[in-house]
Amino acid sequence: MKFNVALVIIVATILGIELQGFHCKTVQFIFGDSLSDVGNNKYLPRSLAQASLPWYGIDMGNGLPNGRFSNGRTVSDIIGDKLGLPRPPAFLDPSLSADVILENGVNYASGGGGILNETGTYFIQRLSLYRQIELFQGTQELVRTNIGKEKADTFFKGANYVVALGSNDFINNYLMPLYSDSWTYNDETFIEYLTGTLEKQLKLLHSLGARQVTVFGLGPMGCIPLQRVLTTSGNCQEKTNNLALSFNNATSKLIDNLMKQLPNSSYKFGDAYDVVYDVINYPSKYGFQNADSPCCSFGRIRPSLTCLPASTLCKDRSKYVFWDEYHPTDSANELIANELIKKFGLGVDHSSAPSQAPTIVPSQPPIIAPSQSPVIAPSPDN
Ligand SMILES: *[C@@H]1O[C@H](CO)[C@@H](O)[C@H](O)[C@H]1NC(C)=O
Numbered sequence: 198m199k200f201n202v203a204l205v206i207i208v209a210t211i212l213g214i215e216l217q218g219f220h221c222k223t224v225q226f227i228f229g230d231s232l233s234d235v236g237n238n239k240y241l242p243r244s245l246a247q248a249s250l251p252w253y254g255i256d257m258g259n260g261l262p263n264g265r266f267s268n269g270r271t272v273s274d275i276i277g278d279k280l281g282l283p284r285p286p287a288f289l290d291p292s293l294s295a296d297v298i299l300e301n302g303v304n305y306a307s308g309g310g311g312i313l314n315e316t317g318t319y320f321i322q323r324l325s326l327y328r329q330i331e332l333f334q335g336t337q338e339l340v341r342t343n344i345g346k347e348k349a350d351t352f353f354k355g356a357n358y359v360v361a362l363g364s365n366d367f368i369n370n371y372l373m374p375l376y377s378d379s380w381t382y383n384d385e386t387f388i389e390y391l392t393g394t395l396e397k398q399l400k401l402l403h404s405l406g407a408r409q410v411t412v413f414g415l416g417p418m419g420c421i422p423l424q425r426v427l428t429t430s431g432n433c434q435e436k437t438n439n440l441a442l443s444f445n446n447a448t449s450k451l452i453d454n455l456m457k458q459l460p461n462s463s464y465k466f467g468d469a470y471d472v473v474y475d476v477i478n479y480p481s482k483y484g485f486q487n488a489d490s491p492c493c494s495f496g497r498i499r500p501s502l503t504c505l506p507a508s509t510l511c512k513d514r515s516k517y518v519f520w521d522e523y524h525p526t527d528s529a530n531e532l533i534a535n536e537l538i539k540k541f542g543l544g545v546d547h548s549s550a551p552s553q554a555p556t557i558v559p560s561q562p563p564i565i566a567p568s569q570s571p572v573i574a575p576s577p578d579n
């Protein structure tokens with residue numbers, strides 16, 4: 198009898214220790230577009246938004262394309278590194294498993310994706326924010342099956358969530374006459390529709406257990422090389438920039454309201470609009486030499502939709518703000534990340550190793566044979 202009681206106590210103690218000892222690591226779940234994509238579109242074979250050819254990724258790791266739409270790191274890479282968080286792998290990476298998720302989180306970001314389902318349809322395949330949230334629900338199921346509901350809830354409540362979309366809803370939707378949103382809405386009603394949709398999505402994420410959420414605003418997207426080259430003057434498109442400012446205003450208010458409405462959660466909003474606008478006007482102040490054209494371009498044929506193996510690269514990639522027609526370089530992303538960290542009021546862990554900056558070799562890279570030919574012709578279906 199005494200023996201049995203002792204046994205029960207021992208068993209209970211072991212179970213208790215095991216529950217308390219549940220190693221719940223803080224990881225990130227990232228929802229975004231090409232500015233945060235770390236390889237999802239590589240696994241969408243029919244997507245026209247691809248970063249799978251040289252010279253994407255040239256300043257990172259082995260220099261081969263890794264799915265990032267830049268020469269180096271994304272803004273989320275840099276912020277996560279500075280906070281000492283692991284870099285989450287792409288959701289569509291075949292090696293993703295429950296163990297990998299528990300250690301590293303997941304990145305659902307997809308080039309061409311938007312807040313709105315209808316954004317970026319001409320890329321044929323991309324993951325819109327609603328789709329990314331559906332995939333996150335699948336991730337939750339997988340984790341619950343593996344570690345049980347209680348531990349899974351703790352894990353998901355303790356994670357950091359990043360939501361960084363919106364540019365495509367303008368550039369690859371509202372501002373293109375091809376899309377019905379461009380004639381259905383005006384500037385004001387479109388921004389209401391867009392931020393109203395974002396509100397529903399952020400509430401949905403909250404209902405799924407997201408408690409620490411950071412939302413990125415938009416930069417001066419009227420100054421991306423593509424927008425400039427479409428004007429005769431080569432200047433930034435003020436109308437496009439004003440849309441970004443209005444979106445940032447409306448989203449900032451939305452985040453303030455969510456903070457009041459949703460209990461026990463932390464919402465942070467930040468944008469790097471002002472600092473990027475300043476860089477564009479005074480590049481040398483920040484150590485840049487070029488802020489209006491892509492480092493990777495197809496000679497004088499512009500706009501080129503993407504960086505290609507046959508493109509020429511600028512001499513010094515660290516001195517260019519833009520990598521291709523749409524996306525900033527690693528150096529510009531570092532500046533944006535530093536600004537966002539400041540806006541979010543995030544305490545940076547100075548004890549951890551500094552984010553590793555890529556070695557930038559200011560010379561023409563070696564010729565690397567592309568392992569995959571670009572998808573040019575859209576399939577008729579879908
Ligand atoms: C958007 O797409 C998702 C599927 O990813 C679907 O469940 C949802 O109903 C769609 N929403 C709208 C407003 O069309």
Ligand SMILES: *[C@@H]1O[C@H](CO)[C@@H](O)[C@H](O)[C@H]1NC(C)=O
Nearest residue numbers: 439440441442443444446447
């Ligand atoms: C953003 O909000 C500020 C203050 O609320 C206002 O002064 C500014 O005009 C707004 N900008 C835009 C583009 O809506």
Ligand SMILES: *[C@@H]1O[C@H](CO)[C@@H](O)[C@H](O)[C@H]1NC(C)=O
Nearest residue numbers: 354403408458459460461462
């Ligand atoms: C907020 O957190 C506290 C402490 O963990 C908890 O007691 C309370 O029920 C939570 N409130 C809501 C509405 O979830």
